[in-house]
Amino acid sequence: MKVIFDARDKGVTECHAFGTPIDSSFGLRLHRGIFNRFLEDGVLSRSTGVTIVTTADALAGSGLGTSSALVVAMCEAMREYAGAPLGRYELAHLAFEIERRELRLAGGKQDQYSAAFGGVNFIEFFDQDRVIVNPLRVHRNILLELEASLVICFTGLSRDSDAIIDAQISRIVSKDAGVVEAMLSLKEAAFAMKRALLAGDLCAFGDTLNRSWLSKKSTAATISNDLIERLLKIGHDAGAYACKVSGAGGGGFLLFMTPPERKSELIGALNVAGGEATPVRLTEDGVEAWTQP
Known part of the structure; x- marks a missing residue:
């Protein structure tokens, strides 16, 4: 069984043995980090292979939150695939933890919540990872x-x-x-x-x-x-x-x-x-x- 990461916009494909964590210090780090987290949390079965294909319309480093949106999208796809009970807040926080704390990529957490919730919001960030997303009732x-x-x-x-x-x-x-x-x-x-x-x-x-x-x-x-x-x-x-x-x-x-x-x-x-x-x-x-x- 294999796990395959196929980043079409980058022209990069990786193939790994399924069932054990993958070194996420290089290569398709976002893909590897997400796979590792879902595997370690027991959400993915260790007896089934998986192929993850991604593409992005905006370049990484463009300032549009592309990386965080991609992490949120892959986490949501994995949640759907595995039937994991994750709400929008949990999904955004999971994406934040993977990107910022586990992969140690610099940045805040506004992009993950914006991608998860969509719409026009006023988002408040507090201590101890407490976040409130306030949808604005704009005419x-x-x-x-x-x-x-x-x-x-x-x-x-x-x-x-x-x-x-x-x-x-x-x-x-x-x-x-x-x-x-x-x-x-x-x-x-x-x-x-x-x-x-x-x-x-x-x-x-x-x-x-x-x-x-x-x-x-x-x-x-x-x-x-x-x-x-x-x-x-x-x-x-x-x-x-x-x-x-x-x-x-x-x-x-x-x-x-x-x-x-x-x-x-x-x-x-x-x-x-x-x-x-x-x-x-x-x-x-x-x-x-x-x-x-």
């Missing part, structure tokens, strides 16, 4: 206007988020006053954006996004660079009134807000400048898995 018209106002643009750079996150953590641990103040500002921005969204004030929402970008930039020198600043300026000149780099920064995707009537102009200007800009779709659904009939 449909506001969500449609927000969706029509959003554009994302790939810079063409896939970056190593670990180095940026490690630099931020180092400055926080050393109690760097500037970084601590910036992190508190980012926290307050989340509350302000929640209030603005519920009220349908997208201008205030955008203003807060701009302020949070300035706070984010001050937490590590490598979050922005000449390419990012050039694309952000081009976006502003083409009608965007708010912008921010998604994820850790240093590359990946940029997020813009623009009046809907100027969206095509913004996308065109960013694409001419060498970016890869597209509209955004909001979804109410989180991770889904099904058994083939």
